[in-house]
Amino acid sequence: MPQWLNWPLVRQLTGSDPLGRGTAARSRRTEDLRARTEQADEVVRSVCPYCAVGCGQQVFVRDGEITQIEGDPDSPISRGRLCPKGSASRELVTSPGRQTKIRYRRPHGTDWEDLDLDTALDMIADRVLATRDATWQRTDDQGRTLHRTMGIASLGGATLDNEENYLMKKLYTALGAIQVENQARI
Known part of the structure; x- marks a missing residue:
């Protein structure tokens, strides 16, 4: 022929x-050609991390690596649809430009250095406690009890669920912060 x-x-x-x-x-x-979804070992349900809508995602995994992310047709919110950012969310994990180490640049420094997790967490805890101590208000000008700090505030993310927001509110309240907000509004 x-x-x-x-x-x-x-x-x-x-x-x-x-x-x-x-x-x-x-x-x-x-x-x-075969779809990347056909080769997956498992499918994990997730939520898109970009905005407050909370679109459902199906994450296709093969050999422990994400091969594809698609909209979850069982999601009552998005019914299998994703916006362009949600469709490209696989890049959050698989991009070669993704930082996988803790990077730190000292004050007035010009170079970045790698830190181990324990060192970074200790630095964060030390700075939070120092800020709390430096800005702690026991009473106001009229002698009324306050027990608060105005030096620490929190702005929660759009994809935090109720349980995560509850725990964050408890943490910041325990630190004495009163400026706790969440931008998860549509």
Whole structure:
């Protein structure tokens, strides 16, 4: 059979697909392609991390690596749809530019250095406690009891669930912070 008989236009004009949207448009390479979702070992349900809508996602995993993220058709919020940012959220995990180490630049420094997790957490805790101590208000100008700090505030993220917000509110209240807010509004 001559090779030109296998061209898409010839298949479209002579076959059962005159609009060229089915078999006429398929090549040998197209037939060999498989969806990344078919190769997954497991599918994990998740929530898109970008905004307050909370669209459901299906995360397809193979050999411990994310291969694809798609909208979850069982989600009552998004019904299987994702916006462009949600559709590209796989890049949050798989991008070669993603930072996987704790990076720190000292005050007035010009170079970044890597820190281990324990050191970074100790630095954060020391700074939170120092800020709390430096800005602690036991009483106001009229002698009324306050027991608060205005030096620590929290702005929660849009994808925190109720339980996470509850725990964060408890933490900041225990520190004496009264400026606790969440931007999860539509």
